[in-house]
Amino acid sequence: MLAFAHFSEDILRTLRSRTGFTLLVAATGLMTATDSTAEWPPKESFTADDMAKPENWPNDPGYSYLDGGDGQWEYYSFVPPQKGELTLRPDEKASGMSIDLAWRFTRGDDRVVIAVTDSGIRWKERDLLDRAWLNRAELDKHRPRLANNEACGGEGELAGFDCNGDGIFSVSDYADSPNLKPPPTEGRPLGDLNRNGVLDAGDLILNFSDQIDDDNNGYVDDISGWDFMKDDNDPYDDTDYGHGTGEARDSVSTANNGIGEAGGCQECRYIPMRVGDSFIADVNAFAQAVVYATDNGARVVQSALGTINMNRFAQAALDYAYANGVLTIASMADENARHHNMPTTANHTLPVHAIQYAPDDSITNVETFLDFNTCTNYGGQNLLSASSRSCSSGAVGQLSGISGLLMSASLKYNLAPPLTPGEAQQLLITTADDIDVA
Numbered sequence: 001m002l003a004f005a006h007f008s009e010d011i012l013r014t015l016r017s018r019t020g021f022t023l024l025v026a027a028t029g030l031m032t033a034t035d036s037t038a039e040w041p042p043k044e045s046f047t048a049d050d051m052a053k054p055e056n057w058p059n060d061p062g063y064s065y066l067d068g069g070d071g072q073w074e075y076y077s078f079v080p081p082q083k084g085e086l087t088l089r090p091d092e093k094a095s096g097m098s099i100d101l102a103w104r105f106t107r108g109d110d111r112v113v114i115a116v117t118d119s120g121i122r123w124k125e126r127d128l129l130d131r132a133w134l135n136r137a138e139l140d141k142h143r144p145r146l147a148n149n150e151a152c153g154g155e156g157e158l159a160g161f162d163c164n165g166d167g168i169f170s171v172s173d174y175a176d177s178p179n180l181k182p183p184p185t186e187g188r189p190l191g192d193l194n195r196n197g198v199l200d201a202g203d204l205i206l207n208f209s210d211q212i213d214d215d216n217n218g219y220v221d222d223i224s225g226w227d228f229m230k231d232d233n234d235p236y237d238d239t240d241y242g243h244g245t246g247e248a249r250d251s252v253s254t255a256n257n258g259i260g261e262a263g264g265c266q267e268c269r270y271i272p273m274r275v276g277d278s279f280i281a282d283v284n285a286f287a288q289a290v291v292y293a294t295d296n297g298a299r300v301v302q303s304a305l306g307t308i309n310m311n312r313f314a315q316a317a318l319d320y321a322y323a324n325g326v327l328t329i330a331s332m333a334d335e336n337a338r339h340h341n342m343p344t345t346a347n348h349t350l351p352v353h354a355i356q357y358a359p360d361d362s363i364t365n366v367e368t369f370l371d372f373n374t375c376t377n378y379g380g381q382n383l384l385s386a387s388s389r390s391c392s393s394g395a396v397g398q399l400s401g402i403s404g405l406l407m408s409a410s411l412k413y414n415l416a417p418p419l420t421p422g423e424a425q426q427l428l429i430t431t432a433d434d435i436d437v438a
Helices: 009-017 126-131 136-142 201-208 243-252 283-295 312-323 391-412 421-430
Strands: 002-004 113-118 269-274 298-303 327-331 350-358 368-372 384-387 433-435
Touching (some): 113 243, 113 391, 126 243, 126 269, 243 269, 243 391, 298 391, 312 421
Parallel strands (some): 298 327, 350 384
Antiparallel strands (some): 350 368
């Protein structure tokens, strides 16, 4: 028996039972990207038929199944139109986890930070540029400035940082900032020192690293995350493996921009943390990353990896994160076995397994969207399953995005005290659908 995470209004309505919490069921007040060609999030009155119309989807190339691909079926609250007679199970009402319905309540909150512990990040990915977490303490003396060299605006903690007036501090606030260094070649954006054609968090690291630990946390110039494998301040994926980048896109990729695909928590931020050069890592690097993430305000640790070892330090790090309000989503791994993947098998993690649609030849001709994914491990330690196109790694990314939405909803509706990782885990499990795979 598997438990399938089905995230829609139900999970948010369940939060009503939490002491001091009142959920206002309304889609009004949610921000919609200005370059969207459709209304997204969808209206609360939308039916499944409305949701299935491409004109009502995000303006992202990967979202539709009508272009010959499988779309982002793992998000859908409806079953895509089928070519022939439906062969789905009688109780199947959706192809995915109904994340599109959750977006009626929130698409995320930039105060919710998801720590991606993986192979590092490809800085050039355009739909992740403004999702990267920036350390204001390290950048305080390198604040962005307007093109005319005047100070930027902003209120409260953002005073002097919010150049573009969007209410968050991100890479785009440095666009054309006079304190950026000229690029090494002409025709590139100001400050593009890593020569990838865009201004990104990696460029800010190269522009403003000054060998001074401004926030006194022991990590010199940790402007945007850390490389715990090489112990330096640039978590760039220099092997270009791309696993960590894929994880970040699953959980926080910007939607409605016509570039790629929609992340589950589109307005959350991510801390890029390199703990290995693939999805295999040393547990000590992972443990250091978990502690760093906790100390820097992360609410979710995204761990789509396996470690070659396990020790008390790693368990202590996970305990520390849990005690400080951080939920760790961990991979069951992909050996199609009862293999006990580390650190997933440790206490204070939420293990996740992947399900998919079958057969896998076409999304419009399937037998079920609740097929046991044979590339993913199974067994009694598995607590939850999530829809995925890429085994357990995709499931970890999707569930991390969902967890970010859950944390964002608790902020949006002023939940006090804050939602704990134990409560979040209980909500995810108790609102899941049981799947009999026998």
